[in-house]
Amino acid sequence: MQNTTRIIKKLNNLWNRSQFPSQNPIQISKIDKLIIFLICIVISIISSYEILLVQPLEGSDFLSWGINFSEVLFTCGFLILVSRKENPNINSRQILLIISLLLFVQMIKNIFGSGFSPLSIIIPPALIISQGMGTITALAWVSIASLSWPESLTNINSYLLLITLICACFVSVLGGRIRSRAQLLQLSIFVPIGALISQWLLIGNEEYSFLDNQEIFTSNGKIFSDSLLLAIIMLITILFIPIFESVFGLLTKARLLELADKEKPLIRRLSIEAPGTFEHTLLICGLAEEATRIIGGDIDLIKTGSLYHDVGKLHAPNWFIENQDGGVNPHDEIDDPLKSAEVLQAHVDEGLKFARKNRLPKPIANFIPEHQGTLKMGYFLNKAEEKKLNFNESDFRYKGPIPQSKETAILMLADGCEAALRAMDINASDSEAIETISKIFYSRQVDGQLNDSDLSKGEIFLIKKSFLNVWKRIRHRRIQYPTTINNTFS
Structure with a gap:
């Protein structure tokens, strides 16, 4: 009986997905x-x-x-x-x-x-x-x-x-x-x-x-x-x-799995030269993979694309806060929001260069610009407004394009939610977490970032639930074990 119910649910999901216009x-x-x-x-x-x-x-x-x-x-x-x-x-x-x-x-x-x-x-x-x-x-x-x-x-x-x-x-x-x-x-x-x-x-x-x-x-x-x-x-x-x-x-599945090997030279470089970015990448992989599985997307594609989406940060790892380890922030030293925005855009441009140099397939390279789409660089835009600089809003937007597939759209959403979810208090409730996720999703939708992704409302709802489930798994507490001289407790 359970197998029959499962089959009916799968057929129902396929039917619902077929009611939306395809890409x-x-x-x-x-x-x-x-x-x-x-x-x-x-x-x-x-x-x-x-x-x-x-x-x-x-x-x-x-x-x-x-x-x-x-x-x-x-x-x-x-x-x-x-x-x-x-x-x-x-x-x-x-x-x-x-x-x-x-x-x-x-x-x-x-x-x-x-x-x-x-x-x-x-x-x-x-x-x-x-x-x-x-x-x-x-x-x-x-x-x-x-x-x-x-x-x-x-x-x-x-x-x-x-x-x-x-x-x-x-x-x-x-x-x-x-x-x-x-x-x-x-x-x-x-x-x-x-x-x-x-x-x-x-x-x-x-x-x-x-x-x-x-x-x-x-x-x-x-x-x-x-x-x-x-x-x-x-x-x-x-x-x-x-x-x-x-x-x-x-782009065969065997090729995707080969590219997802963490011993690949480009991924290995990322783990050594930009360890904070690499850790951020792994966390995003968990969110994106779970969301893609629940809507029936290409899991191997998004798993591999997630690993390579931020390789452009290798051109200047210390300019990104996750790699600074409490050291001096170069953005504070130059104190120029426009130049800082250029550095952020450069991580996309340089990422595409890395992709061409390493002969990454185009569907994988697409994750590099599309995960940022044409989002605003909010922090430096606010800095420019505080300094009353003469600028256009386009100076503080990524060049895009906006996500052209469900997988790149999911990665954009995971990228936005990862830091917010990780920063939440360990005692936060599920309703607080889903509220945070919904705000990020809403901001992307209002900004038009998901217009070309072919994500339906039902799929967006399922993605929110999957992000919540991943957050609930990673926020678990650990017991404080007593210690001895030999540290024999585990």
């Missing part, structure tokens, strides 16, 4: 659109040209060709639409990758026809797409790639196509959830084994010599050759996934 996709240049459209045209021609090879040609043949051509072109457009709907931040390079893989598959189909196993054609690209662009996009790609097969079903066993479709869907679903290279390796072993068993059960074993057969890699329907070739190509695909990540800007 607008990023814009693609006209040149990129033209290139993508031309590739779609080529795919449509390759998929339908065989209809025109029939002699003599009749009017019905041209009509049939036109319908087939239009269908393939429409499915290509549908695939692009699905990919942009699932991932609004998908860029033109990644769309080109999806379409190019579809083109490659269609070419292989035409060149080798029934002489090449569909298992080896469909499944490896599905793994790449699911890892870098999501499960739904991968499933759409698999459906479209399997839709039009140049050879008739008389040349390819229908059970083999069914096994291919099931295995590809299995890889698409698991590929979007896999969080390590080791799991990828396991997938590349178990999927071919599963295909081998399925073929043996549904198709049966054709007796031939494995050692003497010269067509072991090009004889589809041969149980051993199909599965062996699939395993080899999947292993090669796994080896090339890091290259795809670099060239096409794919």
Whole structure:
């Protein structure tokens, strides 16, 4: 009964989230659109040209060709639409990758026809797409790639196509959830084994010599050759996934976990040169991760983005109070609010430089400017007003942009709440804590900082509750233990 209730709640949350407008996709240049459209045209021609090879040609043949051509072109457009709907931040390079893989598959189909196993054609690209662009996009790609097969079903066993479709869907679903290279390796072993068993059960074993057969890699329907070739190509695909990540800007979960390693040079530098900032970062990670989990966001993304959001403070750690350890504050020495504001903005600008130098993926680099958005630098703005300086309010605002995703918006809110919650009295009540959190949230909303984040009112309420829960966990008291000369108590 509890499982049923939990499933109903999850479905209800998904439904509620679907009632709010989704984030607008990023814009693609006209040149990129033209290139993508031309590739779609080529795919449509390759998929339908065989209809025109029939002699003599009749009017019905041209009509049939036109319908087939239009269908393939429409499915290509549908695939692009699905990919942009699932991932609004998908860029033109990644769309080109999806379409190019579809083109490659269609070419292989035409060149080798029934002489090449569909298992080896469909499944490896599905793994790449699911890892870098999501499960739904991968499933759409698999459906479209399997839709039009140049050879008739008389040349390819229908059970083999069914096994291919099931295995590809299995890889698409698991590929979007896999969080390590080791799991990828396991997938590349178990999927071919599963295909081998399925073929043996549904198709049966054709007796031939494995050692003497010269067509072991090009004889589809041969149980051993199909599965062996699939395993080899999947292993090669796994080896090339890091290259795809670099060239096409794919951000896989395995890559996120690698970047979140605290022994990474940039994070290690932050912990040594700016220990106060590093401690602040870890506390924010706890708040942001809990909030993202409760609204169903990308936990791995925000965990990694949180670690890198303040790396720009490495350019001048002692200018930030958490790193001063009671020493002299350089801002007091210069006594110039405008220059102090420039230093604060510099931690964003320098952070983006660190991100480029260390080749951080763009979704991670986006956390650096977006966690500050266009917020006011309130302390130095008040100082400037006290000194009656001649200034514009924009001089004391960060350059932005404001958060463009739920994850960067959550980090902005966590960044604002962390110091306020930590400064609260240990005896403060839950109502006092939630009041403090609500004030910070309200100020961000009134200032327009959350306008582009796609956070709904319900999600904002859940984020407040999650911040309160984290605060309640970290404010616990400790018993004062008696001490001895040897300090044996714990």
